[in-house]
Structures are given as C-alpha cells and as structure tokens.
Amino acid sequence: MTSHRRVTQRRLRPRHYLIVGGVTAVALTGGIAYAAWSSTGAGTASAKAGSALAPTTGVTAVTTGDLYPGGKGTAKVLVNNPNPYPVKVTTIAGAGAATATGGSGSCSVTGVTFTTQALSGSVAANGSATLTLADAVTMSTASDNGCQNATFTIPVTVTVVSG
Numbered sequence: 001m002t003s004h005r006r007v008t009q010r011r012l013r014p015r016h017y018l019i020v021g022g023v024t025a026v027a028l029t030g031g032i033a034y035a036a037w038s039s040t041g042a043g044t045a046s047a048k049a050g051s052a053l054a055p056t057t058g059v060t061a062v063t064t065g066d067l068y069p070g071g072k073g074t075a076k077v078l079v080n081n082p083n084p085y086p087v088k089v090t091t092i093a094g095a096g097a098a099t100a101t102g103g104s105g106s107c108s109v110t111g112v113t114f115t116t117q118a119l120s121g122s123v124a125a126n127g128s129a130t131l132t133l134a135d136a137v138t139m140s141t142a143s144d145n146g147c148q149n150a151t152f153t154i155p156v157t158v159t160v161v162s163g
Contacts, residue, residue: 053082055089055123055158067112067139067152075114075136079158081123087160089121089131096155105146112139112147114154123160 057078067073081087094114100107117136123129137154139147 052162055087055160056080056082057156057158067137069111069139069141069143071139072135073137073139075133075154076130077133077156077158078128078130079121079123079160080128081126081160083125083162085125085162086127087123088163089119089123089129089158089160091159092117092119092131092133092136093157093159094154095157098152098154100147100150100152103144103146103150104148105144107144107147107150109142109144110139110147110150110152111141111143112137112152112154114156122163 057080077092079089092114093116098110098112098114100110100112115136115138117133119131119133121129121131137152
C-alpha cells in the first residue's frame with residue numbers, strides 16, 4: 001500500500017513580507033554604510049618654498065678702543081635676520097677697507113683689517129643679535145699717527161644657514 005502524503009504549501013502572509021523586506025533593507029544599508037566609511041581617493045598636493053633673504057648688518061663692524069699698531073682688537077657686529085625662521089651665523093669676513101672717525105688727526109692709512117671668523121651664533125626669526133668677536137681686528141704698524149682714539153668701521157660679509 002502506498003501512502004500518500006499530502007504536501008501543503010504555506011502561503012506567506014503580509015507580515016512575512018515585512019520581515020523579509022526588513023532583513024534585506026538592513027543588509028543593504030550595512031553594505032552602503034561600510035562603503036561610505038571605507039572609501040579612498042587620489043589627488044595631488046602642492047607646496048611652495050620661499051626664498052631666503054640675505055642677512056644685513058646694522059653697525060657694520062666697530063672695534064672697541066683697544067687697537068694699537070701691531071695689536072688686535074674686539075669687533076662688534078649687529079646681524080639682522082629678516083627671515084621668518086632662525087639662522088646660524090657660520091662666518092663673518094672682511095669685505096673692504098676700514099674707515100676711521102674721531103681720530104686725533106689724519107687717519108687715511110688705517111692699517112686695520114678684519115680676520116675672517118668661523119662661528120655658530122644664532123639669530124632668531126625676524127630678529128637681530130650683536131656678536132662680539134675678540135681679536136677679530138688687527139692694526140698694522142703702517143697706521144697713520146692720527147688714527148689714535150679713532151673708531152673704525154669695517155665692512156663685513158655675514159654668511160648664515162637656516163637653523
């Protein structure tokens with residue numbers, strides 16, 4: 001004997017459609033949200049470098065009153081940094097003939113020279129610093145007698161690096 005089983009088909013009711021639709025919506029929304037949070041892109045960036053401005057000197061180089069023929073003296077150099085970053089002074093070198101003011105007579109032959117100085121002095125961004133350089137200036141024995149009590153101004157070249 002054969003037994004027949006009756007197969008009944010269940011019909012989905014409207015609330016089943018709502019449940020299936022809700023599960024599908026949650027799955028799709030999760031996928032969209034994941035895609036929005038894990039996106040990548042490509043493009044270009046740019047930057048422009050500025051240019052370094054040359055340092056300037058205020059009072060070029062003036063010795064204190066300790067020079068004499070055959071001797072050495074101290075120089076004071078005011079260095080102005082016009083850059084928006086700090087600089088380090090690496091060298092200061094003589095850049096021409098010294099001139100004299102306030103001597104006791106004619107001082108056309110000063111005999112004064114500046115010895116190049118290697119340094120590591122710092123000057124703040126947009127700032128200035130006075131550097132005191134011992135034994136940076138010499139006076140030869142050829143100096144005029146009228147150079148006594150004179151103040152000497154010596155043109156210098158200041159070399160700096162960023163830092």
